Every structure is written in structure tokens, then in C-alpha cells.
Amino acid sequence: MTIKTASKQRGVASIEFPFVVVGIMVIVFGLVSIYRLMYTQTRLDSTAFMLADIVARTFDDKGTTAPIKLKDLVNEQFDAQELLMIAQRMLPKGIASQSVGLKLEIRREDPASDRIESIPLFAGANCTAASSIESLSDLAPKSERDEKALKGRTATLVQATLCVENPFSLDSQFELTGFVLPNRLTSKAVMIGGRYAL
Structure with a gap:
């Protein structure tokens, strides 16, 4: 290498270095953003599943032969605020409690009238579901168990919808x-309700 080419090459590294660093920073911050999004969505999914599972396993209308309204039965057994508090504990720490909402829907066949009825419970932030439990x-399924109270009855469905408004704090690094x-x-x-296994 001659002296002329060596002197020309001396400043190239100082010019290329900032471009390389900016490119690496964009890739790293992008990966961190994707990780945060996937982690939060996964925790949200597992929390919604857990809530639906809790309600499906514990909802009990077994001894109801008298016409009891579903609303009264659900309000007697579940408190939407308590379920929301459970959900908030399961979500990542950075999410504000006032930005979490819960919509719980229960759909069952009334044993006295054989009429299908459903009721939603709401707690926290506005959590509108894109699809209702009716869809x-x-x-x-219809139960085929030999028990007189369950034979031919349509299974109870439970849908838990959990939503979070503004789940990510505004970080200047991501804005940049x-x-x-x-x-x-x-x-x-x-x-599906726990007592209706085929």
C-alpha cells in the first residue's frame, strides 16, 4: 500500500462508524419492541384463558329448578371487580390498573324454560368485544349424560375478553x-362449562 492510499483510507472508518452504529441500534430497538409486544400479548392471552377457565369450572346452576334469572345467579357467584383484580396481577408490571378492562359473558340454557339466555359483566376500562358470545x-354441544337435569341440555359457554389501553409507556428511544x-x-x-362433558 502506498502512502497516498493509506492517507485516503485513514478517515473512512470514522465516516462509516456512525452509520453502522445507527443501523445496529435500529435493529436492537426493533427487536426489543417486538419482544415487548409479543410478551405482553402472550400474558394477556394466558390471563384471558385463565379467567374463562375459572368461571367455566366454578359456575354452578346445578340445583336450580326454579326460574332464577341468569343475572342474579351470576352476580351471586362472581364479582367482576375481583376477577379484574386477578387479571391485573397476572399482567406485566408496567400496565396501569385503570387501563385494563374485562368483559365476561355467560350463555346458558335455562333449565326451567329451556330458553337460551346470556349476560355480560363489565369491569374496568371499556372493553368492547368484536364478536358477541351469541356468534x-x-x-x-348438547349433553348426552344420563343425569335427568343435564340430558339434552345445551352446554354453558363462557367468554372472557380482556383489553388493555395504552399498554406501552412512551419511551423516547422507540420514538427516535x-x-x-x-x-x-x-x-x-x-x-365450555365444566359439567357438560359428553
């Missing part, structure tokens, strides 16, 4: 790189 009515994380995450889980 999932085909998922509910131009990554936009969603300002609302939603998760739904549907379970």
Missing part, C-alpha cells in the same frame, strides 16, 4: 427509531 353458539407499538391490545378466550 359462538355453535360451539356449545420510528417504531409504533399498538395503543390497544385485546384477547378473548371461550370455554
Whole structure:
């Protein structure tokens, strides 16, 4: 290498270095953003599943032969605020408690009138479901158990919808790189009532 080419090459590294560092920072911050999004959505999904499972396993209308309204039965057995508090404990720490919402829907066949009825319970932030539990009515099988109270009855369905408004705090590092994380995450889980196994 001659002296002329060596002197020309001397400043190249100082010019290329900032471009390489900026490129690596964009990739790293992008990966961190994607990880945060996937981690939060996964926790939201598992929390919604857990809530639907709890309600499906514990909802009991076994001894109801008198016409009891579903609303009264559900309000007697579940408190939406308590379920919301359980959900808030399961979610990542950075999510504000006032930004979490819960919509719990229960759909069952009234044993006295054989009429299908459903009721939603709401708690926390506004959590509107894209699909109601009524659109999932085909998922509910009819029981074939020998018990007189259950034979031919349509299974109870439970749907838990959990939503979070503004799940991510505004970090200046993500604003600089131009990554936009969603300002609302939603998760739904549907379970069949525990007593209606075929």
C-alpha cells in the first residue's frame, strides 16, 4: 500500500462508524419492541384463558329448578371487580390498573324454560368485544349424560375478553427509531362449562 492510499483510507472508518452504529441500534430497538409486544400479548392471552377457565369450572346452576334469572345467579357467584383484580396481577408490571378492562359473558340454557339466555359483566376500562358470545353458539354441544337435569341440555359457554389501553409507556428511544407499538391490545378466550362433558 502506498502512502497516498493509506492517507485516503485513514478517515473512512470514522465516516462509516456512525452509520453502522445507527443501523445496529435500529435493529436492537426493533427487536426489543417486538419482544415487548409479543410478551405482553402472550400474558394477556394466558390471563384471558385463565379467567374463562375459572368461571367455566366454578359456575354452578346445578340445583336450580326454579326460574332464577341468569343475572342474579351470576352476580351471586362472581364479582367482576375481583376477577379484574386477578387479571391485573397476572399482567406485566408496567400496565396501569385503570387501563385494563374485562368483559365476561355467560350463555346458558335455562333449565326451567329451556330458553337460551346470556349476560355480560363489565369491569374496568371499556372493553368492547368484536364478536358477541351469541356468534359462538355453535360451539356449545348438547349433553348426552344420563343425569335427568343435564340430558339434552345445551352446554354453558363462557367468554372472557380482556383489553388493555395504552399498554406501552412512551419511551423516547422507540420514538427516535420510528417504531409504533399498538395503543390497544385485546384477547378473548371461550370455554365450555365444566359439567357438560359428553
